[in-house]
Amino acid sequence: MFRRAIFLLALIISCCTAPSPTAFAQGDPQQGKTTIHVVQRGDTLYGIAQQYGTTVEAIIAANGITDVTTLAIGQRLLIPNATTGDPGVPTQYVIQPADTLLSLSLRFATTVDDLARRNNMLNPHMAYVGQAVTVQEGSTDAQRIGNGWLHTVTARDTLFRIAAQYGVTTQAIFKANELTPSAILMVGQKLVIPGTGTAPALIDLPEPFSNFTLTPGYAEQGKTIMLRLTTEIPVTMTGTFMGRPLVVITDLARTSHAVVFGIDSLAKAGVYPITLDATDAANQRYSITRFVEVRDGGYPYEDLILAPELGDLIDPAITQPELDRILQIVTKFTPQRYFAGPMGLPCSAAVTSQFGTRRSYNGSDYSFVHTGTDFAASPGSPIVAPAAGIVVLAEPLNVRGNAVIIDHGWGVYTGYWHQSEVYVKVGDHVDQGQTIGTVGSTGRVTGAHLHWELYIYGVSVDPLQWVRESFN
Numbered sequence: 001m002f003r004r005a006i007f008l009l010a011l012i013i014s015c016c017t018a019p020s021p022t023a024f025a026q027g028d029p030q031q032g033k034t035t036i037h038v039v040q041r042g043d044t045l046y047g048i049a050q051q052y053g054t055t056v057e058a059i060i061a062a063n064g065i066t067d068v069t070t071l072a073i074g075q076r077l078l079i080p081n082a083t084t085g086d087p088g089v090p091t092q093y094v095i096q097p098a099d100t101l102l103s104l105s106l107r108f109a110t111t112v113d114d115l116a117r118r119n120n121m122l123n124p125h126m127a128y129v130g131q132a133v134t135v136q137e138g139s140t141d142a143q144r145i146g147n148g149w150l151h152t153v154t155a156r157d158t159l160f161r162i163a164a165q166y167g168v169t170t171q172a173i174f175k176a177n178e179l180t181p182s183a184i185l186m187v188g189q190k191l192v193i194p195g196t197g198t199a200p201a202l203i204d205l206p207e208p209f210s211n212f213t214l215t216p217g218y219a220e221q222g223k224t225i226m227l228r229l230t231t232e233i234p235v236t237m238t239g240t241f242m243g244r245p246l247v248v249i250t251d252l253a254r255t256s257h258a259v260v261f262g263i264d265s266l267a268k269a270g271v272y273p274i275t276l277d278a279t280d281a282a283n284q285r286y287s288i289t290r291f292v293e294v295r296d297g298g299y300p301y302e303d304l305i306l307a308p309e310l311g312d313l314i315d316p317a318i319t320q321p322e323l324d325r326i327l328q329i330v331t332k333f334t335p336q337r338y339f340a341g342p343m344g345l346p347c348s349a350a351v352t353s354q355f356g357t358r359r360s361y362n363g364s365d366y367s368f369v370h371t372g373t374d375f376a377a378s379p380g381s382p383i384v385a386p387a388a389g390i391v392v393l394a395e396p397l398n399v400r401g402n403a404v405i406i407d408h409g410w411g412v413y414t415g416y417w418h419q420s421e422v423y424v425k426v427g428d429h430v431d432q433g434q435t436i437g438t439v440g441s442t443g444r445v446t447g448a449h450l451h452w453e454l455y456i457y458g459v460s461v462d463p464l465q466w467v468r469e470s471f472n
């Protein structure tokens with residue numbers, strides 16, 4: 001019964017025998033991918049089964065076909081891989097600034113619809129940087145061919161854009177499609193994108209932006225993020241994030257741009273837009289906006305009862321002038337970068353109070369934040385510079401005691417409070433590992449310890465992140 005129906009269908013559809021444009025849309029057998037075949041004029045179930053090395057029965061079973069006469073041109077058929085039949089395992093992926101759901105669908109050989117459905121997204125345009133999504137490689141699409149790709153030209157495409165998106169050269173696309181450089185692209189045209197042997201770094205950025213990354217791949221309260229952008233043409237870049245203007249560091253060619261950004265530890269967790277504006281030599285402006293998730297830092301809470309003589313610690317009349325003086329120093333921008341690679345530790349001792357701890361003093365609310373990392377080093381033990389820089393403050397302060405601040409360049413400063421001895425003076429260049437003083441209990445403290453602080457344009461962030469990660 002089934003076979004006769006299939007035979008009839010074969011007769012009907014195979015009257016027109018235009019070559020199928022998906023003839024080369026083979027699944028990648030090495031990777032055990034499942035493929036979708038879009039039914040073309042001239043297709044038969046038998047022909048499709050032959051084409052993909054599977055059986056008519058397997059296609060019928062995989063697609064739950066109960067009535068083969070409903071097979072229609074444009075219909076999508078799941079082609080089970082006859083050798084493994086394994087569509088890949090769902091994995092987690094964190095969205096990066098250069099990604100869109102479209103570029104992710106290409107990279108993972110799936111579709112925007114599938115990504116949106118799998119992740120319960122009501123609006124796929126609201127996917128944000130830092131968002132962890134579940135992807136299942138090769139689950140629903142046939143755009144992957146061999147180790148390359150089949151790209152359908154859209155109205156927004158240019159050859160430059162397509163090449164950038166797949167990480168290949170325009171020349172490689174010309175060659176693979178036997179095009180001349182003067183060829184005009186048509187919407188709906190299919191282009192073969194030659195593979196590089198590995199999955200291409202697919203990105204989706206407007207001109208003239210050619211790459212955009214975030215380090216680490218997400219943003220968090222009290223942490224540092226680094227944005228890197230490249231442009232195809234020299235530009236001047238500005239931007240804003242979380243209501244603050246971005247300080248963009250650009251190379252001499254003006255095509256490579258970096259931003260080191262500190263997220264306030266009290267910033268509200270949520271999704272924030274980041275906007276970058278580039279202006280070229282002809283005064284043409286280009287803009288890109290992405291949404292970035294700022295995660296909750298999960299900082300602990302601490303209750304502190306202050307002895308009467310330490311009550312000044314929470315008296316703004318005492319603390320504010322000193323803080324203002326420090327902020328005046330640590331909000332300056334030095335274009336020279338002195339730090340390189342991850343920082344070292346300023347002393348070898350246990351951490352007693354971590355950065356970001358929410359503090360209540362004498363039963364107050366938890367509106368106070370510990371803006372540095374405390375080390376329980378014994379008095380007199382050495383403090384070393386965790387990175388190279390220039391000393392910009394070395395003097396006794398009321399609350400912070402004997403204090404040193406080092407400018408590491410690019411808006412990055414570190415501070416060392418409560419020292420017993422200070423071995424450096426303002427203007428000194430210090431190398432990574434150089435001893436700058438000793439641990440003590442000067443200023444308003446309960447006992448000897450080193451408080452280590454790191455500022456980016458005046459925003460205190462977790463210094464230990466700079467020991468684990470590199471931001472140059």
Ligand SMILES: [Zn+2]
Binds near residue numbers: 370374451452
């Ligand atoms: Zn501290």
